[in-house]
Amino acid sequence: MTQTEKLTWRAFAPGDFERAAGLLGRTWLPEFPARAQRAASQIELAHYLARSTWSLVAERGDEILGAVLLAERDREGIGGEDWAALEARLTDGAEGDPELAEAVRVEMDGVREEAALELEYLAAGGAGTDATIKLLIVSPDAKGLGIGGRLFSAALDRLRETGARGYHLLTDDSCDFGFYEHKGLRRAMSRRSGAYWPGVDPATDEFHVYVYDQEL
Template identity: 75%
Template sequence: MAQIDAELTFRAFDEKDFEPLAGLVGRTWLADFPVAAQRAAGRVELSHYLAQATWSLLAEREGELLGAVLLVERDSEPIPGAWLALEERLAAEAEKDPELAEAIRVEMSGVEEEAELEREYAATGAPGTAATIKLLIVSPDAKGLGIGGRLFSAAVERVRKTGAPGYHLLTDDACDVGFYEHKGLSCAMRRRSRAYWPGADPATDDFHVYVYEQEL
């Protein structure tokens, strides 16, 4: 059931939310690319995350999507939908356009590097491996509304209620890691990035990816 607070509504993801959420992902993380390339990469990345996600919460105001969080819980069923097949189809279609294909390559290279680091973290068996906050995103139009904090807190509460011993997330130097430290997480792993990130050259820039964790 949706929760309503003033003008804000919080509810679970629905398939009709795919395009607006993919657009938000593209605008947020590929701002230097043309709109069509942003959307193409956002759709592929979102499909990739949805194929793993087991729980979701979206924030909207008067029908406008303002933020979302996706959670992956160990031994839980993913959100219904043929998301992996969609990811593969969208990536294949984008290969016909070099500009779209480049945007996807750039974005997914970072996603793949984070996945590699996450696999190393999973092998440790730490309490935080029980769940992953896979996506936390807030529209620039929603700054100052506290949406990011509320989505994050809702995801943590969900993990707590399942009885999981902890959770983790992947992040990088482009994000405000101080937000997570303020929420009580600590850095479990740190690696100098070998991927190409917009605005950072792996050959010359000191750019890092991280695993942050919290035991519950």
């Protein structure tokens, strides 16, 4: 039996939250101290979950190795109000600790900047307005298993089955957007960031956020 055959593929469950947030933190926020990493990654994940209508995780044993979340237009989110309430509670809780509050501000400023660019894309009526890939993440420990490609393909299968005409996603210079270009997506919008990202000063560093889209 290969490592891939040992993987379980299933929908995201509420009990996955801590492990999935840990994966997000280790993968995207390695510069943050442990407490700040945990706080920022939990709030960011709750933010994405509050908007998600479909999900898939790759699990091996007790470890989540990857996840994808979709937000589909005109479809009701899965537990959206509960996740939004959790995001609010976690954010309020972090406000009382300067270290946590600063980490959350830095991370969520970037998320909000991407969201603002997304609103412009949606208002322009781009090809991918029917759905958004809100999150696609794979553990660095899972390289070579094909998890990212399988999660991505499953999300596209879902969109085709439900009749979506296209989709889009948000990304930035810290991510491997070459993966999306290889999958046939086009860069629909680009903007130099004005937010403080981990390790990036907008006054001196060139750092961009992007919208990628694809027709189906």
